[in-house]
Amino acid sequence: MLGLVAAALIVVNIYTDWLQPVRDRVASFVAPLYWLTDAPGRVGEWAGEQLRTREEIEEENSRLRRQVLLLEQRSQLLASVKAENTQLKELMNSAETVDERVLVAQIIGVSPDPLEHVLVIDKGRNHGIRLGTPIMDASGLLGQVIETGPSASRVLLITDPSHALPVQVLRNSVRAVAEGTGDLYRLKLRHVANTSDVREGDLLLSSGLGGRFPAGYPVGEIMSVERDPGKAFADVEVQPRGRMNRSRFVLAVMSEREDRGGTE
Amino acid sequence: MEPNNRWFIGVTVLLALLLSVMPLPYQWLWFRPAFVALIVIFWINRMPQSLGVGFAWLVGLLEDFATGAVLGTHALALGALAYFCLLTYRRTRAFNPAQQLMWVFVLVGIHQVIGNWVHSLAGKPVPGLVFLWPALTSALLWPLVTPWLDRTAGRLQVR
Numbered sequence: 001m002l003g004l005v006a007a008a009l010i011v012v013n014i015y016t017d018w019l020q021p022v023r024d025r026v027a028s029f030v031a032p033l034y035w036l037t038d039a040p041g042r043v044g045e046w047a048g049e050q051l052r053t054r055e056e057i058e059e060e061n062s063r064l065r066r067q068v069l070l071l072e073q074r075s076q077l078l079a080s081v082k083a084e085n086t087q088l089k090e091l092m093n094s095a096e097t098v099d100e101r102v103l104v105a106q107i108i109g110v111s112p113d114p115l116e117h118v119l120v121i122d123k124g125r126n127h128g129i130r131l132g133t134p135i136m137d138a139s140g141l142l143g144q145v146i147e148t149g150p151s152a153s154r155v156l157l158i159t160d161p162s163h164a165l166p167v168q169v170l171r172n173s174v175r176a177v178a179e180g181t182g183d184l185y186r187l188k189l190r191h192v193a194n195t196s197d198v199r200e201g202d203l204l205l206s207s208g209l210g211g212r213f214p215a216g217y218p219v220g221e222i223m224s225v226e227r228d229p230g231k232a233f234a235d236v237e238v239q240p241r242g243r244m245n246r247s248r249f250v251l252a253v254m255s256e257r258e259d260r261g262g263t264e
Numbered sequence: 265m266e267p268n269n270r271w272f273i274g275v276t277v278l279l280a281l282l283l284s285v286m287p288l289p290y291q292w293l294w295f296r297p298a299f300v301a302l303i304v305i306f307w308i309n310r311m312p313q314s315l316g317v318g319f320a321w322l323v324g325l326l327e328d329f330a331t332g333a334v335l336g337t338h339a340l341a342l343g344a345l346a347y348f349c350l351l352t353y354r355r356t357r358a359f360n361p362a363q364q365l366m367w368v369f370v371l372v373g374i375h376q377v378i379g380n381w382v383h384s385l386a387g388k389p390v391p392g393l394v395f396l397w398p399a400l401t402s403a404l405l406w407p408l409v410t411p412w413l414d415r416t417a418g419r420l421q422v423r
Contacts, residue, residue: 005321115389
């Protein structure tokens, strides 16, 4: 009897999304579990912070100051470029650009299932995170939110085998779809014609097609291109830029525009 | 009514849940023992009169919520496991440690097979035989954990 109920639950869960409200409700009780298991790591980090020598901190301080200077200079440059860009876009009457707001979140857990690449982060609906919110780290895209609780959410990484995202080569704007492989350090490009111009070392950006991810964020770098005349498409392997396995803090990109589906 | 210290069961289940969502390096994920399955096997073999398939099913549902698996996966797997335990507990009590270890391997193996089946139903890529690793690590963990659990449960007179 209970076996039947469990089987029914499984079927309902796989083929419909009726159980999503239940999961969302329970998510708030589950988050503390992840938070607890993460506690030793946080204590270790805190101890590491407290037990540093003065010289180390001074050195780090001066290093960070130099970095801030560099970044400030660059952001000044960026501001003028941005202004110029909007001006040009206005001249060309093209669609307005969207300003994006960024929220810093901390990773508090990883999915225990080795077959799926899912993270748990400590920000949720209360902080403005929605289904599909793109998540990135300092070096590239990481994934998107697939479940939100009030104060925690689950993030599907772009390396998960069930994930695919539209990308574009920076060099020549060739479009493709990057699929997860289940390997944390590898993506694959689907349906790239043997004759298309992609090369090893090309940088891939998100193209913004599909409307889930904002355009222009770095996704990965092409590792190898294998063209087999016997096959219809080339085998293209991509190394993701985001550090799937090592980031601790991630950025949630919240776009001001509410719906971005449809005609894009 | 005498105190029966049932809270200890809850504590062990909670501990097992915590251990089963504890972050591990990616390479080690396959070797994580099925802690919750071990705890369920232990309690059902210790108190077959009062704990049964329903208990295992509920614990399984909790694990589904905690791990974010397809709802019902662990409920089904642990329910089946509890059923086998109830059928066989009279015999398995007479097993020597080596036999017990192998029996746990078989039970957790069944648990893993059911989990793997639901995975493939959900359209996830099916791995090779690696999904049986937890059965091995769980079996090896069994003789290390059960004496302690047995002693504590005996001292607290959990009934």
